[in-house]
Amino acid sequence: MFHWLEERPFFFAVGVFTVVSFAGLIEILPNFAEASRPTVGTKPYSTLELAGRHVYIADSCNACHSQLIRPFKSETDRYGMYSLSGEYAYDRPFLWGSKRAGPDLHRVGAYRTTDWHENHMWEPVSVVPGSIMPAYKHMFSNQADIETAYAEAVTVNKVFNVPYNTNITMRDGSTANVKLPATYDEAKADVLAEAKIIASGMKNQDVKDAVERGEIPQIVALIAYLNSLK
Amino acid sequence: MGGNQTPLAYDYTVARLFLYATILFGIIGMTIGVFIAFQMAFPELNYLFGEYGTFSRLRPIHTNGVAFGFTVSGIFATWYYVGQRVLKVSMAESPFLMVVGKLHFAVYILTILLAVVTLFAGITTSKEYAELEWPLDLLVVVFWVLWGVSIFGLIGIRRERTLYISIWYYIATFLAVAMLFLFNNMAVPTALVSGHGDWYHSVSWYAGTNDALVQWWYGHNAVAFVFTTPIVAMIYYFLPKESGQAVYSYKLSLLSFWGLMFVYLWAGGHHLIYSTVPDWMQTMGSVFSIVLILPSWGSAINMLLTMKGEWNQLQSNPLIKFMVLGSTFYMLSTLEGPIQAIKSVNALAHFTDWIPGHVHDGTLGWVGFMIIASMYHMTPRLFKRELYSKSLMETQFWLQTIGIVLYFSSMWIAGITQGMMWRATDEFGNLSYSFIDTVVVLHPYYTVRAIGGLLYLTGIFIWAYNIYKTITDGRKLEDKELNVNRSPMSAN
Amino acid sequence: MELGQIQAYAYFFFTAFLVVSLYAYIFHLYRAEKKGTRNYEKYGNLALNDEVSTNPIETVGGAREPLKK
Numbered sequence: 001m002f003h004w005l006e007e008r009p010f011f012f013a014v015g016v017f018t019v020v021s022f023a024g025l026i027e028i029l030p031n032f033a034e035a036s037r038p039t040v041g042t043k044p045y046s047t048l049e050l051a052g053r054h055v056y057i058a059d060s061c062n063a064c065h066s067q068l069i070r071p072f073k074s075e076t077d078r079y080g081m082y083s084l085s086g087e088y089a090y091d092r093p094f095l096w097g098s099k100r101a102g103p104d105l106h107r108v109g110a111y112r113t114t115d116w117h118e119n120h121m122w123e124p125v126s127v128v129p130g131s132i133m134p135a136y137k138h139m140f141s142n143q144a145d146i147e148t149a150y151a152e153a154v155t156v157n158k159v160f161n162v163p164y165n166t167n168i169t170m171r172d173g174s175t176a177n178v179k180l181p182a183t184y185d186e187a188k189a190d191v192l193a194e195a196k197i198i199a200s201g202m203k204n205q206d207v208k209d210a211v212e213r214g215e216i217p218q219i220v221a222l223i224a225y226l227n228s229l230k
Numbered sequence: 231m232g233g234n235q236t237p238l239a240y241d242y243t244v245a246r247l248f249l250y251a252t253i254l255f256g257i258i259g260m261t262i263g264v265f266i267a268f269q270m271a272f273p274e275l276n277y278l279f280g281e282y283g284t285f286s287r288l289r290p291i292h293t294n295g296v297a298f299g300f301t302v303s304g305i306f307a308t309w310y311y312v313g314q315r316v317l318k319v320s321m322a323e324s325p326f327l328m329v330v331g332k333l334h335f336a337v338y339i340l341t342i343l344l345a346v347v348t349l350f351a352g353i354t355t356s357k358e359y360a361e362l363e364w365p366l367d368l369l370v371v372v373f374w375v376l377w378g379v380s381i382f383g384l385i386g387i388r389r390e391r392t393l394y395i396s397i398w399y400y401i402a403t404f405l406a407v408a409m410l411f412l413f414n415n416m417a418v419p420t421a422l423v424s425g426h427g428d429w430y431h432s433v434s435w436y437a438g439t440n441d442a443l444v445q446w447w448y449g450h451n452a453v454a455f456v457f458t459t460p461i462v463a464m465i466y467y468f469l470p471k472e473s474g475q476a477v478y479s480y481k482l483s484l485l486s487f488w489g490l491m492f493v494y495l496w497a498g499g500h501h502l503i504y505s506t507v508p509d510w511m512q513t514m515g516s517v518f519s520i521v522l523i524l525p526s527w528g529s530a531i532n533m534l535l536t537m538k539g540e541w542n543q544l545q546s547n548p549l550i551k552f553m554v555l556g557s558t559f560y561m562l563s564t565l566e567g568p569i570q571a572i573k574s575v576n577a578l579a580h581f582t583d584w585i586p587g588h589v590h591d592g593t594l595g596w597v598g599f600m601i602i603a604s605m606y607h608m609t610p611r612l613f614k615r616e617l618y619s620k621s622l623m624e625t626q627f628w629l630q631t632i633g634i635v636l637y638f639s640s641m642w643i644a645g646i647t648q649g650m651m652w653r654a655t656d657e658f659g660n661l662s663y664s665f666i667d668t669v670v671v672l673h674p675y676y677t678v679r680a681i682g683g684l685l686y687l688t689g690i691f692i693w694a695y696n697i698y699k700t701i702t703d704g705r706k707l708e709d710k711e712l713n714v715n716r717s718p719m720s721a722n
Numbered sequence: 723m724e725l726g727q728i729q730a731y732a733y734f735f736f737t738a739f740l741v742v743s744l745y746a747y748i749f750h751l752y753r754a755e756k757k758g759t760r761n762y763e764k765y766g767n768l769a770l771n772d773e774v775s776t777n778p779i780e781t782v783g784g785a786r787e788p789l790k791k
Contacts, residue, residue: 007393016402019492019740021495022740026733057354057355058352058354059287059352060287060290060356063289064285066581072504074653074661077661088441088442091438093356093441094437094438094439098358098501102669130666132669134273134284134285135276136284138281145427148431150424150426151421151424151428152427154424155420155423155424158423184426240774316769319774389778389781389782390768390778394769396769466769470770480766485751488747492740
C-alpha cells in the first residue's frame with residue numbers, strides 16, 4: 001500500500017496535501033466567527049484615520065513597533081491595559097508587528113499628543129535623545145491618499161459589513177457614529193474638517209497652510225491614526 | 231528517439247538562468263540587509279536616499295529579496311538540475327517543458343523586479359513575507375503554477391520509476407507554498423468594489439486576530455516550506471553526490487519527511503503566544519514546536535551520518551565543509567526555535583533581537599550555506615569548467631562562519647538584555663528602565679551584528695566572483711572529467 | 723459548541739489515524755527489507771548513479787525504453 005503511493009506522483013501529492021492542510025483546518029477555521037466580534041467601545045476607523053494607517057503601512061512602522069500589549073505587569077505598567085481580541089475587529093490587516101525596536105503603540109493615543117508626534121516624527125532625537133528611529137520629514141510635504149482610504153472604507157462597509165453610519169455604544173455609555181458619506185466629495189469635506197482639528201494642534205506653518213488650502217499632508221493623517229490608538 | 235544522433239545529455243539552460251538570478255538577488259538582498267543592520271547602529275544612515283532609504287522602507291526589500299529572490303531562485307536552479315538527474319530524463323526530450331521552464335524564469339524575474347520597485351515605492355500590504363499587492367500576487371501564482379507544470383511534467387516522462395527523496399521534498403514545497411500563499415493573500419481590491427482610489431490597493435479578507443492567525447500560519451510555514459523542505463531536498467542530493475556516499479539511512483529520510491509534513495504546520499501558533507488568540511492554540515503551537523525537534527533532527531543526523539567513515543573529506547573539500555556546517559546550523563536553529571516556543575521563554579524572547587538572531591542562524595548558516603554549496607557543485611556541470619579557486623572557497627567559508635557567529639552571539643546577548651530590561655523593576659515594583667534606556671544599551675551589539683553581516687556579505691561577493699571566474703576562465707573539462715562525484719576544482 | 727466538538731473529534735481521529743499510519747509505515751519499511759520484497763536503501767544510490775547514461779534502478783513500465791549504454 002505504501003509503496004503503491006510512493007510510485008504514483010498524483011496520489012502521493014494528494015497525500016502530502018492532506019497531511020499539510022490538516023493543521024490549518026483544525027486550528028484556524030473554527031475560531032473565525034468568534035475572534036472577529038468587536039469589544040464594546042471599538043469603532044471603525046474614520047477615512048482620515050485609515051489614510052493615516054496607510055501611511056503607517058507604506059513606511060512599515062510595523063517593522064519596529066508592535067501593537068500588542070501582552071498580559072504581563074511589566075507591559076501593562078509601560079503601555080496600559082493589555083490588548084483584547086475584539087479591539088482589532090476592524091484592523092485589516094492586523095499590525096501586531098514582530099519586533100520591538102521601538103515601544104508598543106497599541107495605546108499610544110492615550111498618552112502622546114498631536115504636537116508631541118509632530119516634533120517626534122520630524123526629528124525623533126530632538127524629543128528622545130539616543131533614539132534610533134528615523135525622522136520622517138517627507139510626511140510633512142507628501143500628500144495623503146484620501147481617495148484610496150475612502151475606497152477602503154466603502155469596501156469594508158459593503159463587503160464585510162463594517163458598521164459605518166451606525167450608532168456604536170462606547171465604554172462610557174455614550175454613542176459614537178463614524179460617518180461614511182455616499183459620495184467621495186462629501187467624504188473629502190468631512191476629512192478636511194477632521195484634518196483642521198489636527199492641524200490646529202500643530203505648529204508647522206507649511207502643514208497648517210496646506211490644510212487651509214484643502215490639502216492633507218501625510219503627517220496629519222498619520223497623527224489622526226496614532227491619536228485613535230487608545 | 232532515433233538511434234544514431236549525438237548521445238542524450240541533460241539540458242541545463244533553465245538551471246543556468248536561475249543560477250544567475252540566485253547570485254544577483256543574493257547580492258542585492260544581502261547588501262540591503264547589511265545596510266539596514268548598520269542603520270540600527272548608526273541611524274544617520276537613514277537619510278542617504280530620502281524617503282526611499284529609511285530602515286522601514288528597506289526592510290521588506292531585504293526580506294523579500296533574500297527569501298523570494300535569493301532562496302527561491304536557488305530552489306528553482308537546483309530543481310532544474312537535480313530533477314532531471316534523479317528522474318533520468320533530459321529537458322531536451324520535451325520541447326514543451328523547455329518552453330515552460332523558460333517562461334517560468336521570465337515571469338519570475340519580472341515579478342521580482344516589480345516587487346523591488348513597488349516595495350521601494352511603499353506599496354505593501356504590511357503582512358510579513360506577503361507584502362506584495364494583489365497584481366503581483368497573481369504573477370506569483372502564474373510562475374508557481376508553471377513550476378508545478380515543470381515538476382509534474384518532468385515526473386510524467388521520467389525513466390526512473392522511484393521518486394528520490396529530494397523529489398518528495400520539492401513536491402511538498404510546491405504544494406504547501408501554493409496553499410499557504412493563496413490563503414494568506416486573500417484580499418479584496420478596493421477600487422473594484424468602490425470605483426475609487428489606487429487600482430492596486432486591496433484590503434485583507436481577515437481582520438485582527440484572524441488575520442494574525444492566518445498570517446503566522448503562513449509566516450511560520452513559509453519558513454518551513456521555503457527555508458526548510460527545499461533545502462533538505464538540496465542536501466539529500468548534493469551531500470551524497472559530492473561526498474560519494476549514499477544517504478546514511480534512506481528509511482529514516484522517508485520517515486522524517488512524513489513527520490515534518492505533519493508536525494510543521496501546527497507550530498505557527500508559537501508566534502502568537504500571550505497574544506489574543508485562544509490559549510489552546512498557543513499551547514498547541516508550543517507543544518508541536520517541541521515535537522518538531524524529532525523530524526528535524528532525524529534529517530540532520532541522517533545527513534551527518536552520511537559522512538560516516540569519510541570525515542577526512544571535511545578537511546579536503548570546502549563544499550563538504552559548507553554542507554556539514556550547514557546541517558549543524560540546521561540542528562542549532564531547530565533546537566533554538568522550540569526553546570523560544572516554550573511559553574516562559576517566549577515571554578522574554580518575543581519582540582526582542584533574539585528572534586532575528588534565531589532567524590539568521592537558520593538562514594545564513596543553513597539556507598545560505600546550502601545554496602552556496604549547491605551552486606558551487608552545479609557550476610562545473612552547467613558550464614563544463616573546473617571551479618576557479620579552491621582557496622577562495624576556503625577563505626569565503628571562514629569569513630562567513632565568523633560572520634554568522636558574530637551575528638547570532640550578539641543578537642542573543644542583545645535580545646536577552648532587552649527582554650530583561652523591559653521587565654526589570656525596582657524594590658517598589660516600578661519599572662527600572664524607560665524604553666530608550668533599552669535602546670541605547672544595544673548599540674555595541676548592533677554594531678557587532680552589522681560587522682558580522684558585512685563579513686558574510688564579503689563571502690557572497692567572493693562566491694559570485696569565483697563562479698564568474700569559473701565561467702569565464704576556468705579550465706575546460708571533458709565529459710568524462712565531469713562524470714565524477716567530487717566537484718572538479720583548481721587548487722589555487 | 724457544535725463546531726468546537728466537531729473540531730475536537732476530527733482532530734482526535736485524524737491524528738490517531740496519522741499516528742497509526744506512521745507506525746504502519748515504519749513496520750512496512752523494515753518488513754519489506756527483511757522479507758526481501760523491497761530494499762529501500764538501494765534508492766539512496768539514485769543520487770550517485772545519476773548520469774543519463776546509467777540505467778535506472780527500476781524503469782517506468784511500458785512507454786519508455788531503457789537507455790542502452
